[in-house]
Amino acid sequence: MIFSGNTLRSATTVMAVSLALQAEAKEQLNFAYGYPANSNIGLAVDAYISGIEERSSGEVAVTGYPMTLLSLSESSAGVRDGLADIGYVLTAYFAAEYPTNLYLHELNLLVNLVEKPTGKEPLAFTGAMVEYTTLKCPECLGEFRAQNQVYTAGGVTPTYSLLCKDTKITKVDELKGKRLRAASAGFVRFAEHFGAQGVSLPVNEVYEALDQGIIDCAMLNAPEITNYSLDEVLTDITIGVPGGLYAATAGANINLDRWKSMDDGSREALLWGGSVITAATTWNYYKDDAVAIQKAKDGGASIHQPEPELIAATREFGRKDLEGVATLFAETYNVPRAQEIVDEFTVILAKWMDLVAGVEDVDTLQQLYWDEVFSKLDPATYGQ
Incomplete structure (x- = not known):
């Protein structure tokens, strides 16, 4: 595909600003994502970069690399091996490495069965995914840890x-x-x-x-x-x-060695950034569906x-x-808690349907994700 000159100039401008910030920052990280710079993901990465810079008072600087440093199929191994500090990892591409995380994604058909759909099902599913992954699913975090990664963000598409x-x-x-x-x-x-x-x-x-x-x-x-x-x-x-919908998204996985090398304040800023990119990704897709x-x-x-x-x-x-999917994943993908997970996740999703009912903008959504999930993660111990 050929991208326009405006797209390339935009990407160049963002990168130049990021590099200038990095020159003064204590922590300098690169972020590889296999999407165009002006895509919904690219715009969410821009929000992530700005959010972290503000939260850390310039102490943490991130530079985005769209469709260059790592492709989508290279993202997991690339972050694992330190080719990128942060990567946009789609866990469905790597079923053997992330079976429990993939199982959570496979529950996405729950949105088809909502009795009174509001259109905000993706916002709720995102909340349920990040809450369950970080607070209820040690197996999920263990799978990321085994790949030398820390999960700090999610994101969900509109319905397919x-x-x-x-x-x-x-x-x-x-x-x-x-x-x-x-x-x-x-x-x-x-x-x-x-x-x-x-x-x-x-x-x-x-x-x-x-x-x-x-x-x-x-x-x-x-x-x-x-x-x-x-x-x-x-x-x-x-x-x-x-x-x-597509929910197999680890929107800002961080190399575990790099994560451990930072102080708690820097890690807290990255968790804040995780709430920003989670909300921005989901909201960008949500508002652009009809468009x-x-x-x-x-x-x-x-x-x-x-x-x-x-x-x-x-x-x-x-x-x-x-x-049938619980049995499939228990027997084929070695997810022994599959039935327990779906039972717990269904309750959490119902809670999130109520939580997002009044959300009308991305800032409200980000604050909701922060208050309900990311603020509850201890930077001193999370992911380690």
Whole structure:
């Protein structure tokens, strides 16, 4: 893909400012993320950098490296080995290393079963994910520690739709035989349930895969249309199928050796930054959902609503999949507490649905995440 001159100039400006701050900072860290600088993730990283600089009074400086230092598929090993101090790690790409964290993500179909959806399900799911991971799941933190990393941030996308080229899907039988990009195992199971083929691809390869006919559709959230210029190749979008969302996000994993080398004040600033990037990532995606769909429509894509039979079949798949996923992860992925985890997580998610009901801006969301989760982590001991 080719990015505009404005995008490159923006990235260069941010990097120049960051380098200037680093010259005076006590702690200087680099942040590798496999997304464009002007994407929702890139903007969230900018907020993270600013938030940490302010919180630490300039003592901690972070420089972002978009799509250069580490790719998405290199992020986990790169942070582990110290090639980057901080990385944006998608745990679904590394199932063997993060089975319990992946299991939490696989519970994302719970959002399809909310009886009275408000549209704020992603905000709630993010809160539930970061709370459960940091405060209720020692196995989750242990998996990161085993990879020489400290988990300090999350983030969740809007619900998934079908983003297609030369393919219209509104009925159950129209899924059969289609090649669908799948972000993780749960989406592969969805595809196979309906007689389609799930194709595992990183998000940054979706454009080429659609353009070259490698896949018919991508199961993906709408803001990635803007982030990766998918409106250039899309012809059809089916809203709300397969549903669910992407929650396998460790949005600011820090190299454990680097973390241990810092004092408590610096670590506290990074935890504050974790609440900032968690809120910014989730909010950026949340507010851009409808905007991205409209952009695709303006570019000529047809927007479809699924037929009632497909909606019902999607919900029924979610119910059955959630019933079996605990057994699957207990027996196949060595997550012995799987049933206990889903029981606990469901209660926490319901609590977060109430907590986010009045949230109308990113600052309120960030403060909520800080008060309920990140402020409860002890910088002196967390992650070690």
